[in-house]
Amino acid sequence: MDRPLTVAILAGGLTHERDISLHSGRRVAGALRNRGVQVKVLDVDAQLLQRLDALDPDVVWPLVHGSTGEDGALQDLLHLAGYPYVGTEPTGCRLASDKAVASSVLERAGVAVPTATALPQPLFREVGVTPVLDLIESQYGFPVVIKPAKGGSSLGLTIVENKAQLPGAMVDCFAYEDVALVQSFVHGREFGVAVIDLGDGPQALPPVEVQATGPYDFDARYYPGRVEYFVPARVNDTELAAITDVALTVHKTLGLRHYSRTDVILDDAGTAWFIDVNVTPGMTETSIFPQAAAAFAQASERTADDVYLDILHATLSGSDNSEA
Numbered sequence: 001m002d003r004p005l006t007v008a009i010l011a012g013g014l015t016h017e018r019d020i021s022l023h024s025g026r027r028v029a030g031a032l033r034n035r036g037v038q039v040k041v042l043d044v045d046a047q048l049l050q051r052l053d054a055l056d057p058d059v060v061w062p063l064v065h066g067s068t069g070e071d072g073a074l075q076d077l078l079h080l081a082g083y084p085y086v087g088t089e090p091t092g093c094r095l096a097s098d099k100a101v102a103s104s105v106l107e108r109a110g111v112a113v114p115t116a117t118a119l120p121q122p123l124f125r126e127v128g129v130t131p132v133l134d135l136i137e138s139q140y141g142f143p144v145v146i147k148p149a150k151g152g153s154s155l156g157l158t159i160v161e162n163k164a165q166l167p168g169a170m171v172d173c174f175a176y177e178d179v180a181l182v183q184s185f186v187h188g189r190e191f192g193v194a195v196i197d198l199g200d201g202p203q204a205l206p207p208v209e210v211q212a213t214g215p216y217d218f219d220a221r222y223y224p225g226r227v228e229y230f231v232p233a234r235v236n237d238t239e240l241a242a243i244t245d246v247a248l249t250v251h252k253t254l255g256l257r258h259y260s261r262t263d264v265i266l267d268d269a270g271t272a273w274f275i276d277v278n279v280t281p282g283m284t285e286t287s288i289f290p291q292a293a294a295a296f297a298q299a300s301e302r303t304a305d306d307v308y309l310d311i312l313h314a315t316l317s318g319s320d321n322s323e324a
Contacts, residue, residue, distance in 0.1 A: 006038045007312065008057040008083075010064055010074065013044035016155050016176055017065035024283035025063045027290070031305040032312065044074065049081060059315055060085040063280060066151045070280050071097040086315045088279040092255040096279050099149050099181050102254060103274065109253045111246055112273045115140075115184040118149050121174050133166050136182055143185040146170060148177030159185065186275075188267035191233055192288030193247035194281070196259045196307065198314040202251045204244035205292035207264075209233035227286070231295045235266075242272040250277050258311055261289050 011025025012018050022043075029039040042051050044064055052060070060083045062074050072090035079090065088096065096102050100118040107113045117139075124132055136144065146169040147157040156176035158169035173180040190212070194205040209230040235243070247262040254277065261281035265273045281289040293304040 004036055004038045005059070005312065005316075006055065006057045007032060007040070008052055008055055008060045009039060009041045010044055010048070010060060010062045010069075011041055013064040013067075013069055015064060015066040015069060016151065017069075020282055020284060021063055021065045021069065024065070024287070027283045027285070028061065028063060028308055031308045034305045035309045037309070037312070044069075052081065052083065057083065059083070059312060061312070062087055063283065065278075065280055065282065066155075070278070071150065084315060086258055086311060088257045088260070089255070092257060093279050095254045096256065096260075096277050097150050099147070099276060100179070102250075102277060106250060106253055106274055109249060111249055111253075112271050114145070114186050114273060114275070117182045119180045119182060121178045121180070124170075129167070129170075133163065133170075136166060137163050140182060140184055145181075145183040145185050146173050147181050147183065148173050149179035149181045150177050186265045186267055186273045188265040188273070190275075191235075191243050191264045191266065192261055192292070193243055193264055194259065194261045194289045194292035195247050195251040195256070196293075196311060197251070197257065198310050199318055202248055202256075204247050206231060206295040207233040207235065207240065207243055207247075208288045208291050208295075209235070210288070229286075229288075229291060231291050239266055239270065239272075242266065242270060246272045246274055250274060258315060259289070261292075 009025045009029050011021045013021060025041045029041050032039050040055055042048060060078055062069060062085060064074060068074050070093055072093035075090045075093055078085045095105060100116060103113040103116055142160060142162055144160050146160055156173045158172055160166055160169045170180055190210045192208045192210060195202045196205060211228045213226045243264045243266055246264050250262045251260050256279060260277055260279055262277045263275040265275055281287065283290055290304050293307040297303050297307050
């Protein structure tokens with residue numbers, strides 16, 4: 001092209017993760033500007049389509065985390081408007097954003113997933129709170145994981161140690177989503193595995209090992225002090241293959257595009273368990289994807305900025321805007 005690329009980064013919106021999204025948007029915008037790209041960060045509001053029309057970008061990069069940013073709604077809108085965009089298409093977004101659905105699909109593909117039950121909030125009103133909590137105790141025992149069936153950044157997640165903590169955990173969960181996912185607790189080491197596809201098929205970036213003090217929740221993810229990250233992860237070849245195979249299988253099976261990040265727990269027996277996947281992973285200083293991208297780029301004496309630019313170019317070279 002004779003002129004610099006023009007990219008519209010979409011950030012913010014009305015999700016619970018608005019502030020993190022704005023931070024991610026600013027960080028990726030800075031990285032692309034470092035590589036000569038013209039970037040405008042646009043908030044997702046009532047003026048979005050008008051601002052996109054005025055800017056007429058070559059490509060759009062959605063970085064809205066949670067709800068409409070990752071459930072396919074924003075991607076559907078971009079399809080309707082005819083803009084090429086970075087990231088997974090609507091069908092893959094819908095599969096990935098619902099943790100219960102994603103786990104079911106992946107279990108059929110042979111991926112190890114924790115036992116889970118999805119419980120809508122209205123069910124508690126219909127059959128009563130106590131009988132449901134009694135069933136959770138009898139079938140799952142403790143500890144047990146309670147988390148929203150949709151959403152990211154571990155908002156609303158609680159690792160419940162005893163029955164007395166269950167009611168509060170359910171209340172916290174329902175503050176973010178109408179469906180609670182009750183999930184068996186998997187003890188082991190936690191990893192974030194980023195995947196990129198630059199046109200030659202998906203490849204896993206160096207896994208990031210997460211060692212947290214307490215649960216790896218929202219505060220641990222975004223406020224320094226409670227988490228230590230190891231890049232590359234402290235794993236042997238067999239363990240590395242196990243966790244990266246899960247991330248690659250997730251990316252392929254759910255039909256994800258361009259990039260993703262999968263959370264994996266490796267238990268003491270060496271089994272790699274799928275925990276969650278993000279189609280729009282966080283891009284803050286403490287987020288996993290940027291750390292993985294930096295480690296990947298360092299091997300060829302580049303930086304994470306170059307990885308973001310590669311993703312952008314892959315989007316432009318392969319985008320056909322075909323999904324309706």
